[in-house]
Amino acid sequence: MPTRRDSSSSRKTRKSATASAHDTAHDRHSDRALIRELFVERLPLYSFADALRLTRTTQAEVDAAIAAGGIATGTFGGQLVIPWDDVAKLALDRWTPRMINGALGSTDRLSVIPLLNRVQQVEVFLPVYQIRLLHYLAEIDRGQYRARLSASDVLERHLLDLASAVNADELELAVPGFRAALHYPYFIPREDDWFTAFCWYCGRVSDVPGRQVCTDCHGRHEPRPHLGEDGIPELDQEE
Ligand SMILES: [Zn+2]
Numbered sequence: 662m663p664t665r666r667d668s669s670s671s672r673k674t675r676k677s678a679t680a681s682a683h684d685t686a687h688d689r690h691s692d693r694a695l696i697r698e699l700f701v702e703r704l705p706l707y708s709f710a711d712a713l714r715l716t717r718t719t720q721a722e723v724d725a726a727i728a729a730g731g732i733a734t735g736t737f738g739g740q741l742v743i744p745w746d747d748v749a750k751l752a753l754d755r756w757t758p759r760m761i762n763g764a765l766g767s768t769d770r771l772s773v774i775p776l777l778n779r780v781q782q783v784e785v786f787l788p789v790y791q792i793r794l795l796h797y798l799a800e801i802d803r804g805q806y807r808a809r810l811s812a813s814d815v816l817e818r819h820l821l822d823l824a825s826a827v828n829a830d831e832l833e834l835a836v837p838g839f840r841a842a843l844h845y846p847y848f849i850p851r852e853d854d855w856f857t858a859f860c861w862y863c864g865r866v867s868d869v870p871g872r873q874v875c876t877d878c879h880g881r882h883e884p885r886p887h888l889g890e891d892g893i894p895e896l897d898q899e900e
Contacts, residue, residue: 692717692756692807696764699745699752700773705848706735706742716751717807726751749846754805757814775850777842780813781861781873784883836864 688694699715713720723743726732732747752761762770762780770779787795795812803810824832824843832839841847860867862878869876874883 692760693764696752696756696761697769699749700761700765701769703745703749703773703848705745706737707745707748709741709743712743712748712751716748717755718751723751745848746846753846755807757806757810758817759811759813760806760808775838775842775845776859777836777838778845783861 695715695717707715709720709723712718713723723732727734732743732750734747735742735744756764758778759780762774765773792812795815798815799810799812802815806814824839829840829843859865859873860875860878861873862882863875865875867873867875869879872879
């Protein structure tokens, strides 16, 4: 009996050692590792080989993007290179902003993603047919993305279309930084005061230290404390 137990435990050790070596190799090439390499350790320029590897893109796809004017190339040291901004654009065909923020994690995304481009959870109330629509589009509209889309991803893409269609000059006045946020990704950081707790909704400095929603927007957009019978907020008080 002791012999048998020993042999089984040593088999187990060998097996787990192999598994962990495999896991490490797998982790290095995981989508999460690629996203982190591109965003956390970003460099101004990438070779074609690195751009393809980091964004899981084929040469044919990059050639098509260059031909369509979607991404730019340059030469550096006699080698054809792609700027970080354009490699990151290729990455956004593979992973949505939500997926990229998720891969970066709660700490790194604060230093890596500009304030107005960070993904933030908000609560919205929609008619059921629109909720079903979001689910349906998430199912059929996956595109080139590497993971299943969520309702948030679908909504983000439609709001990106909307943001591209509005008058950017007008919006820039109402939402300072709107234009830069719409043109993200870019390599050189723009003005971005992430030390101050700005309200996610209105962009004013939050009047509650440590909370990134001001009191007015908290009552208006996140009315959990005064939910009505079906979890739907009561009508705002008349002013
Ligand atoms: Zn506010």
